[in-house]
Amino acid sequence: MNPHIIIADDHPLVLKGLKDFLIEKNFNLLASAKNGKEALTLIRAHLPDIAILDIKMPFLTGLQIAKKCKDENLKTKIILMTFEKDEKIYNEAKALKIYGYVLKEFALDEIENCISSVIEDKPYFSPELLSYIEFNEVPEKIKSLTGAEIKILRLVGENKTATEIAKELFISSRTVEKHKSHIRTKLSLDSKSASLYLFAKENSKFL
CATH class of the missing domain: 3.40.50.2300 (Response regulator)
Structure with a gap:
């Protein structure tokens, strides 16, 4: 035709x-x-x-x-x-x-x-x-994170320790660890410490 x-x-x-x-x-x-x-x-x-x-x-x-x-x-x-x-x-x-x-x-x-x-x-x-x-579309999993969790994930991507993050955000390092644990659950990541860092690096432009 x-x-x-x-x-x-x-x-x-x-x-x-x-x-x-x-x-x-x-x-x-x-x-x-x-x-x-x-x-x-x-x-x-x-x-x-x-x-x-x-x-x-x-x-x-x-x-x-x-x-x-x-x-x-x-x-x-x-x-x-x-x-x-x-x-x-x-x-x-x-x-x-x-x-x-x-x-x-x-x-x-x-x-x-x-x-x-x-x-x-x-x-x-x-x-x-x-x-x-x-x-350029924000991955669905990231959309499920709260503002505080995104902040922490961004700092993890900058290779900062829980103590450094706690200092920067004026919270305790125990609270940081708690947030990190929630983030891992939401992102379905394993508990290896590097998994969170690698995810943050790969998705840094969305954080």
Whole structure:
């Protein structure tokens, strides 16, 4: 199936590059738009199978267009293009059941795979984006720790002893040991003294 496609981007060079690429690959390109308002008008007029939209455009963003299409029950599948590896935007896109999310620096490498995937009714998200979000997502186990426990874990990662930690936090070293024991339980770590230190080192950017 050769889907009907419209594209929208407020950067003339990006728009031209995408247009030329889709034509060269024999995709059925119906029209292109330079802003969100034009893009929505084109979607309503042509009801294309796919709309490839820049996330940030004047008048309406790609996400706002996706929301309007959803509210109006339009069947066009939305693919968003962006430079941003932003977890909040990614989550909004998923909530709106957006079909594709492609990072602009890889757009021409990925857009063909993305379209093929979307035609088969499978969402496509840039692998680069997914690995970035997974890498920057706070591990579930850490979320279960209290503020005091996170502080202690951070200091353990700095190779501080229970006595040094106690001094720094104005608590007794017995309280520190108690906290460490709770942290180990929550993180399912064994009681070897190094296990806590290694975990803290590996996850230091989340502490």
